[in-house]
Amino acid sequence: MMPSTALHAPPAAPEILDRCRQLVAPALAEAIGGLHPWVGEMAGYALGRCEVGGAPVAHRQGKGVRQALAVLGAEAVRGSAEEGVPGAVAVELVHTFSLLHDDIMDGDALRRGRPAVWKAYGTGPAVLAGDALFALAVDTLTAAPSTSRSGAAVRQLTTALRDLVRGQADDLLFARRPWTGPDAVGVREYEVMAEHKTGALLGCALAVGARLAGARGETAAALDRAGRHLGVAFQIADDLLGIWGDPVVTGKPVHGDLRQGKKTLPVLAALAAPGHRALAELLASPGVLDDTAVRRAAALVEQAGGRSAALREARRHLAAADTLLAGASLAPRPAGDLRTVLSSLAHRTI
Template sequence: MTTLTTALKAGPEAPAILHRCRELVAPALAEAVGGMHPWMREMADYALGRGAAGGAPAAHSQGKGVRQALAVLGAEAAGGPAEAGVPAAVAVELVHTFSLLHDDIMDGDAMRRGRPALWKAYGTGPAVLAGDALFALAVQTLTTASAPGAAHRLSAALGDLVRGQADDLLFAHRPWTGPEAVSVAEYEAMAEHKTGSLLGCALALGAHLAGAPEETAAVLDRTGRHLGVAFQIVDDLLGIWGDPAVTGKPVHGDLRQGKKTFPVLAALATPSGSALEGLLTARDDTAVVRAAAVVEQAGGRSAALREARRHLTVAHGLLASVQPAPRPAADLRTLLSALSRRTI
C-alpha cells in the first residue's frame, strides 16, 4: 500500500498520465467553450487558465485535469478507446469549473490558482452567470454523446455535489463543541457528496460511454467517492499546513475562516483538543498559529492522514474488483495514490 508521502512506483508517473489525458481532451473542451456567448467564453477561458481578464490570451495554470483523466481512464478501464471518455471528460471538467466559481464566491476566496478568483476579476454577478453557463454547456455536451442515461448520471452527481456544499455551508453556523457540534461522520458524508460525487461520476461516466455494464460503472463510482473523501481530507491538511507557493492560498487559511475541517474535528474529539475552541473563535494571527500547533499535538493531523489512507485502500480494492484492463488499471492506481498525496 502506497502512503500519502511516497509515490507509487509501478506504471507511468502521474503528471505524464494527466498530461496525456489533458492533451486528448483539450480540442473537444476548446470547441465546446468556443460556442459560448462571447462574454461567457471570455470568463470561461479565464477560469480554465487560458486567458487573462479582459480576454487577452494567457498561459496560466489550467489545473491538473484530474476529472478529465478519470473519465478517460474510466473508458479505457472498461475496455474502450480513450476517445470514448472525451465527452465525459469535457462535461465533468465544465461542472468542476462551474462549482469552483460558485465555491469561491460562497467561501469569499479571493485567489484561485495563484491569481484573482473570477468573481474578483469580473464581479460576483458575472461569475455566477458564467458558472450557470458552464453547467448548461456540460449538460448539452452529454446530450450529443448518444449514450442513454449519461446526462442523468451527471445530474445525479451534481445533486450530490450541491447537497455536500449545502452541508459545508451549514457547518459554519454550528458550534465547535457540544451536542450540536459537527461529527467526523457528518464531515465524511459531506466530503463524499461535495468532492467524491464528481470524481466518482468522472470514472463511471467514462466507463458508461465506453459501454461498460451498470454494475461496473457503479463500482467505479464508489471508487471515486472514496478517493474524493481522501482527496478532501488531504485538501484540509493543505488548507492548514500547505505551502502557499504550491496551493495558491495563504497558510492557515482554513483556520482563519473557521472551517470545520477533518484535522480540527478529529483534534476536538480528543482530551487534548479542549484548548482549541477559544483559539478557533479568535482567528487572529497568533491564535491561528497556536491552533495549528494544538491540532497537530492533539493528533488531528495524524488522524487525517490515517483516514485518508483508509479511504484510499478501499478505493484500490474496489478498482481491483472490476478487473480493469491492465494498462489503465496501472494508470489509475498511480493516479489515485498521487491525488491523495497531492504533490503532483
Template sequence: MTTTPTRRLSAALDTGRSMLETALRDAVQRYLGPEMGRIADYHFGWADADGKATMTWGGKLVRPALALLSARAATGTAAQGIPAAVAVELVHNFSLLHDDIMDGDATRRGRATAWTVFGMPEAILAGDALVTAATAVLLDAEGADARSAARSLMTATQRMISGQAADVAFERRDDIVLADCLRMAGDKTGALLGCACSLGAELVGADQALVARLAAFGEHVGLAFQLVDDLLGIWGDPDSTGKQTGADLRARKKTLPVVAALNARQTDELSALYLRPEPLSERDVQRVADLVERAGGRDWAQDEAARQVAAAEECLAASGIADAVRSEFLEMAGFIVGRRF
C-alpha cells in the same frame, strides 16, 4: 527503455490535454452564448479580459483524464470518452467560478478571478451556463448510455452542491459531529471525482457493477484527497501549498482534523479557543494546532486517508479491468493524494 510511473502519468495527463482542448473549446462555443463564452474563455485561460487569445491554460485536467481512462476500463477507447471528459471538466469549472465568489478569492492560477474582472452576477451566470452545457454535451453524445451518463453527472453535481452548502452551514454551527463532516467531504469532493472515474465507462455502455466500482474508487480517492488537503491547511509547508501554515485555522474552518479533535474527550480548551467569536492571534493559531494534534486530530486524519486509499485499491482489485488500466488509475490516485505535509 522502461517507462516509469511518473512518465506514464505525465503522458496520460498530456494525452488528456491534447484530446480535450479542441473538444472543450468547441463545447463552450456551441453551448454558451457570446457573453457567457467570453467569460468562460477568460476563466479557462484562452483569452484575456478583452477577448484577445492567450497561450495559457491552467489546471492539470485530472478529472477529464480519469474520464478518458474509465472509457478504456470498459474496453472502449479514450476517444469514446471525450464527451464524458468534457462534461466533467465543465462541471468542475462551474464549481470553481462559484467557489471563487463564495470565498472572495481575487486570483486563480496567477490571474484575476473572473468575478473580479466581469462582475459577480456575470460570473455566477457563466458558471450556470457551464453546468447546463455539461448536460447538453452528454445528451448529444453518441455513447450507448448517454442519457444515463447525463443523469449520473447531474446526481454528482447535486451532491457536490449539497456538500458545499453543508460546508458553508458548518461555519455557523458549533455542534458538528465527525459523521456529518465526513458526509460533507464525501459530497463536496468525492462525488465529482467518483463520477469522473466512472462516467466514461457508463457512456460506452459498461455494466452497472463496473460503473459502481469505478465510482466507489473515485469517491474513496476524493475523500483521501480532502483529508490530505485539510492536513495541509493546518500543517502544510507554505512553499508547497502557497498558503500560510495554519491558514484554515485562521479562517475557523471546521475541517476533518479539527472536528475529529473537537469530538474527542477533554477538549475544553480547544473548544473555548476555537469556537469563540474573537479573532485568533498568531499565538492562538499555534496553540490550536497543538491542541488539535494532542487530541488526536492529526493522527486520525492521516490514518483515515490511508484507509480511504486502501479502500480505493480494493475497489479496483474487484473490478476486473485490465492490469495496465488499473495501474494508470492507481498512479492517478497517487498523484491526487500524494501531497506532502
C-alpha cells in the same frame, strides 16, 4: 546502454494527465466556442486559457484531473480513449462551474494566483458564466454518439450534481454550527459532506467515461464508489495542507483554514479526543485569530491527535478505493495508469 526495463517504464502521473488533457483540449475548446462570446471569454478565463479581454495565455491551466479520470474510465473498461472525451468535457465544465460559484459563496478573491472570475468580471456575470457551463455540460453528454449510453451518462452526471449541491449546502451550514456540544459537527458527518462535495464529481468522472464506453452498471457503480472514496481522501489531504502546508507549494497562507475558522477533519478529530478544552476555548474566541493564536491552535490540534487521525482516515479511504478498483476486472494498463493518477492526487501529504 540503459537497461531495457527503463525503456518500458510505466508513465508517471504528469505524463498521463498531459496525454488526457491534449486529447480532450480540442473538444473542450469547441464546446466553449459555442457560447456567447462574452460568456465564452469568462469561461476561457476560468479555465486558464485567456486573460480578461480575451488575450490567450497558456500557462495557468489546471491539471485536468477530472477529465483524465473520464478518459481513463473509458479505457479501463476496454473502450477507447475517444469514447470518454464527451464525459471528460462535461465533468471539466461542471468542475469549473462549481469553482465559479464556490468562489462567490466563500468570498475567495483569488483562484490559481489571479483574481477569481467574480472579482475580474463581477458577481452577476460570474454566476451567468457558471450557469452556462452547467447547461453546456449536460448538452455535451446528450450529444454523445450512442443515445443509450449518453442517457446513462447524463443520469450519472445529474446524480453527482445533486450530491455536489448537497455537500456544498452542508459545508456552508457547518460554518454556523458550534465547535462543541450536541450541535457540533461530527467526524462522520464531515466525511459524508466531503464525499458529496468533492467525491461525487471524481466518482462521476470515472463512471461517466465508463458509461460512454459501454460499461455494465455494476462496473460503473464500482468506479463511482472508488472515486468517492478518493474524494474524501483528497479533501482530507487538502485539510492537512490548509493547516500545515507550505505556502510556496499550496499558494495559500499557512494556517489559513484555522484563521478562517473552517471546520476541517483534523480539527474535528482533535475536538472529539479527550482533553480538547483549550483548543475549543481558543476556537470559540470572538474575532479572527491572530498569528500567535493560529500557531497555538495548530499545535493543540496536533497534540490532541487530530493530524494523525486525519491521516489514518485518508489512508482508509485510499485503501477502500484500491479494493474497489481491484475487484472491477479492469483492463491492466489503464487500471495501472488510473492507480498512478489516484495515488499522486491523494498522497500530497499522506
